[in-house]
Every structure is written in structure tokens, then in C-alpha cells.
Amino acid sequence: AEQVPVWDPGLCSQCGKCFFVCPHAAIRPKVYNNDLLADAPDFFKHTAPIGKEFFKETESYTLQVAVEDCTGCNLCVEVCPIESKTQPGHKAINMQDVMPLKETEINNWDFFISLPDIDRTRVNRATVKGSQLLEPLFEFSGACSGCGETPYLKLLTQLFGDRMIVANATGCSSIFGGNLPTTPWSTNAEGHGPAWANSLFEDNAEFGLGIKLATDMKRSYAIALLKQLREEVGENLTESILKNVESNETEIIQQRINVTELKRILQHIDKAEAGLLYQVAEFLEHKSMWIVGGDGWAYDIGFSGLDHVLSTGENVNILVLDTEVYSNTGGQKSKSTSIGASAKFSIKGKTTGKKDLAMQAIAHGNAFVAEIAMGANDVHALKTILEAEAYPGPSIIIAYSHCIAHGYDMCHGLDQQELAVKTG
Ligand code: SF4
Ligand code: SF4
Ligand code: SF4
Incomplete structure (x- = not known):
């Protein structure tokens, strides 16, 4: 610059x-x-x-x-x-x-x-102040200068850190998130960071659900093995691990300390189950599952999968980075584009309204559903993300994101977010 x-x-x-x-x-x-x-x-x-x-x-x-x-x-x-x-x-x-x-x-x-x-x-x-003292594990991406999508991803890594697993739909976020051999998804001082993978445009919700189910299966397997080895591992450590619900940072850190100690002990136990538990012990720590993509994925190409994942009731978090156009391919209209908005394929103004994805998600009756715009209300955006992650079922957050495809100077992106909220 x-x-x-x-x-x-x-x-x-x-x-x-x-x-x-x-x-x-x-x-x-x-x-x-x-x-x-x-x-x-x-x-x-x-x-x-x-x-x-x-x-x-x-x-x-x-x-x-x-x-x-x-x-x-x-x-x-x-x-x-x-x-x-x-x-x-x-x-x-x-x-x-x-x-x-x-x-x-x-x-x-x-x-x-x-x-x-x-x-x-x-x-x-x-709080905004407190959250911003947490280390980001998403940095220096190749996104456009002033991008409205990346601050949400950075915030997720600050809040949930190296416990995050991300299934990323194809789109801007998969491009700036995975322009290999570099990646903005980074690691902390211990060398740990979010696990990230990108599947196709049309199957990302199912891709994330599969990761979640596999993670849950490994966790159940680890718990069963730990119970079998209770005597060798020790009653206190076994109970500490099994009873820790990891509801705050202190408990999360304690669980990691306990699992590290467990792995040390397992190396000295001469039983096949000890070797098996060693391989899956990290799944005794709670993972934070995020399914991420843009509106082209969530409203259009990947919608049926997203709808299915919501219907399962599984505890996954879905983040829709909503720029109201296909950003990565140059600003074509999506079902999220507002009525009257000029985008490619509707240059004279879109003739139909923005699909109400939130109402469709609410129709399932079991999901946490929210819309946020950090430029309009940063505290609301922050607290909504925390509540969504804590909700023990499917959650979907539709995060309004300003974008270079909107055609204004990106330094006004946050003001545009506020105007977008005020104008419905
Ligand atoms: S926004 Fe301004 S007042 Fe707030 S931390 Fe940054 S420089 Fe300081
Ligand atoms: S928000 Fe400020 S520090 Fe960050 S890239 Fe823009 S000008 Fe630089
Ligand atoms: S096209 Fe839009 S969403 Fe994509 S990186 Fe640029 S500003 Fe961000």
C-alpha cells in the first residue's frame, strides 16, 4: 500500500x-x-x-x-x-x-x-475489545483490498482457534482461502491451526456434514476405549476427561492438558486398546465445525444440500458470506440479489426479490437462524456467532458482506453494510 x-x-x-x-x-x-x-x-x-x-x-x-x-x-x-x-x-x-x-x-x-x-x-x-486480543489464525489472504468477507472468517478463528474444522464451498472464500502453496489459515505458537478443506460448489454442506459425522464417530470410539482403559489410565484423569463439557476457555485448555497427559500414559500401557486410543485421543477435545461459503453456494448451487443438512439436526455451524452476487466470477446475480439491483445477467435491474433464506431455514423448526452485518452492528455480529456455535443443533448465520463487485469505493464498505440493514 x-x-x-x-x-x-x-x-x-x-x-x-x-x-x-x-x-x-x-x-x-x-x-x-x-x-x-x-x-x-x-x-x-x-x-x-x-x-x-x-x-x-x-x-x-x-x-x-x-x-x-x-x-x-x-x-x-x-x-x-x-x-x-x-x-x-x-x-x-x-x-x-x-x-x-x-x-x-x-x-x-x-x-x-x-x-x-x-x-x-x-x-x-x-466484547469487541476482548475478542480482538485473541490471536487470529486467518491472515494476509489474497482477497481484494477492503473485502467484506474476510473479517468474519478472521473473527471465527479468534473465537474458536485451533478447534475449528472448516468445510469451504467453492467461491471467493475457497480462492483466497486456498491459493496454494500459500494459505491464510495459519497456526499458533504450538503449531496448531484450523483444519480446512474445499470440496465442490454443489456439495459443500454435505461435505461438512460428513466431516462432522466422522468426527463424532471418532469421539464416540475414543470415549469407549477410554472407558475400557479406565483402570490403567487412572480414575481421576478418566473422569476429568469424560466430564469436561468445555464450556469456557479454562475448561477447553484443561481438556487439552488432560488429553496430552493421557497420550503420555497410553505409551506405557501394553494393550492394543492403548494404541488405538492414542490415534483418536485428540477427538476427546470438542471440535467447532463450520460449513462456509458464499450466496452463490448457499442460495443457489448448494441449496438442496444445505437444506438437507439443516434437516438432520446435527450440530454444525453454517456461515453464508452474502455479497448478493457471484463475486468470484465477476458479479453475476444470484437468488440473493435484491430486486432492482444491477448485476451481471440482470444489468437493467433484477426483476425478482432476494430469496428469504433465513425463513427457509426457520421452516425446519430446529435451527438457530440469524442475519448479521458487522458494519451495521459489530457487537450483534460477535454475540450472534458465539450463540450460534454454542447452540446444540444446526445453526446458520447469513453474514452480509460488502464486495468490490458492488461498484463503490471499498473504504465505504462498512457504511454500505449499515445502509443495507437500514433499507431492509
Ligand atoms: S478503532 Fe481507533 S480507538 Fe479503537 S483501537 Fe483502533 S485506533 Fe484505537
Ligand atoms: S483495515 Fe487498515 S490495517 Fe487493515 S488492510 Fe485496511 S488499511 Fe491496512
Ligand atoms: S470479489 Fe468481493 S468477496 Fe471476493 S475477495 Fe473481492 S471483495 Fe472479497
């Missing part, structure tokens, strides 16, 4: 909104121990963290931009709510020419990324 955002620590309220909307995960906050600043580059910016959950005396907060990966889309500056009272137009982040900053900021980013991520049990992930 020719211009990149520059942070003003004196103005920033540390709300996290800028990172929430960044399509490329190129601006990030961290809270860390002051001792780590001993090795910081000379011009590394930091300030005291705001919020009662942090230690102001011993911890620091930094908002850092990856200047080599920022696309200059301006969305972060547009969404920043803090403006100087004495300097009209000056916000807590402001776009500046990259060239004079580049060398310094590359050094700063390298140092920033070496800092540890915050303990996941310390933040409230149900």
Missing part, C-alpha cells in the same frame, strides 16, 4: 474496532508484560492498557500495523470512533505515506509478532 494507518497512542481508547474490521489482519493489538520492552526497537510505540482486567503498572498495550501486508483499504480509519478535540480530522489512527515509515515499522512488526499472545482465559471474548 502507498498509505498505511499510523497509531496515536495518546488518543486511542483501545476499543478494538479497527482490528475487528481489518480484512487482512494487518493491524493488531497486544497486551504484554513491561519486562518484554527491554528488547523493543527504539521507535516501538506502547502505552498503559485500559480496562480493569489489565495491570496498568506492569503491562503495556500496543496497536501495531504490518506495513508490508496492509493493503491501504482505509476501513480501520473509517471505523475508528475517536477523533481529536483540538485537531479536527485527526483520529486515533490516520493514513500516512508508507515510504518514510517502512523500515521502522517492519522492525516494529517483527518485534511485535515475537511478543506472546495474551492468556485466552483473561479476556472477555463476548
